[in-house]
Amino acid sequence: MFQIDPLSRIPVYEQIIIQAENMVIHSVLKPGDPLPSVRSLSVRLSINPNTIQKAYTELDRRGLLVSISGKGCFVRENLAEFFFLKRARQKKQFEDLVHALKNGGMPLSLLEDSLHQIYEEEEAQAI
Amino acid sequence: MFQIDPLSRIPVYEQIIIQAENMVIHSVLKPGDPLPSVRSLSVRLSINPNTIQKAYTELDRRGLLVSISGKGCFVRENLAEFFFLKRARQKKQFEDLVHALKNGGMPLSLLEDSLHQIYEEEEAQAI
Amino acid sequence: MFQIDPLSRIPVYEQIIIQAENMVIHSVLKPGDPLPSVRSLSVRLSINPNTIQKAYTELDRRGLLVSISGKGCFVRENLAEFFFLKRARQKKQFEDLVHALKNGGMPLSLLEDSLHQIYEEEEAQAI
Amino acid sequence: MFQIDPLSRIPVYEQIIIQAENMVIHSVLKPGDPLPSVRSLSVRLSINPNTIQKAYTELDRRGLLVSISGKGCFVRENLAEFFFLKRARQKKQFEDLVHALKNGGMPLSLLEDSLHQIYEEEEAQAI
């Protein structure tokens, strides 16, 4: 649970966000579950507490968790808004790229093939 | 031909690269055509010559143009390698995003719908 | 580590590229190792930071290092692509020259002799 | 006889040198044969006479032709020195590259294969 690559091009706080989201999506973390405290996680990962705090604040804003003062952070009971917003963000990202590729001369058939090939792969890749 | 938005988040040299690529893709620039000289373009766009130079150097590297010292820059006669590499870059970009979206729980059908909708739009966007 | 000859006909940024590549090839620099920061190296070599930056950018592009904004530059963990591309570049260079020499009337046997003589020399040359 | 590509990366005067040398090597021009006059060639190729002169001067220096004042340029009767110097230049070029490739980790066997493959090709390439 939470493994950080300090040399990755992805900022540390984003790695935490991505991993927390994936754990919720794949039900490793369920509604109501507590997240590690900022302090304990910062010690365990040898990371500045501010970085953890930044990730948790963003996850709160995105509707994935609730931060209860003096108690800690917990996965939201009602994740509907989170999934709604996430899907919207993902779709916009996809549409922006497809517009760019179409404009760049990429034929539709190649994208369709790629899409199907990726979705037909077994979920072999770990997080 | 070449319009720069200095307030864009896209670096100026990338704007030049994108526009040059689009002009070649849409045959506004044809093989053998000269590009504006580094100096003349820098004056016209009020941009430092080094920035133009950086864009042209990258376009040379990508196989879109040949830069002949003392003569100028010209669209490559044989653009095969350019189109091959460009397609490979585009495909990798698409696959990386689709992997991420699949991993993030995005259903295939939504991506298919988006894809078809975008490719059925008339080419209304200008360069 | 990194010695520049400012009077050489080889551009400074290329000297840096060549030396970095050689240090990786001869395991003086190993995967994951940090390279000197742009600023520290520019001070030590009395060279403009832009020149170092240009070399590092090219080495990133060639797949020899990863440049992580705000962290530094590190030798790539997976150098497979770097070695693959390097070999391809080397081979093309060799073939182009041999074609020219053959065309210029050079007999095969002379090239074979040269080749073997050079490869039989002990590795006396230092980096 | 003499075809110039003004957009080539190879300077015009070098193109003339290369073509003149190849014509001698392949006996299109034989000892004693006259070369086109500077003026006639400059008109025919639409090139500055200085450029032609520069090429002829260099060919004289290399021992390929003799320039007889008031008469014109002719292929040298005794081409021994020319071929000796040319071979030396070629060999040095080859050795420098092979040293660099060896230093860059290129295995001998790959170079041997390339060499033989190129020399076994039929002379299909035109000048």
Add this chain to the structure above:
DNA sequence: GTGGTCTAGACCACC
């Protein structure tokens, strides 16, 4: 005139 290299130094985002 042309592109190629380099310096000196600014400002940005990210940490």
Add this chain to the structure above:
DNA sequence: GTGGTCTAGACCACC
């Protein structure tokens, strides 16, 4: 602190 971008302007080789 780090790398990434950009400006202003110099000097070079080649033509």
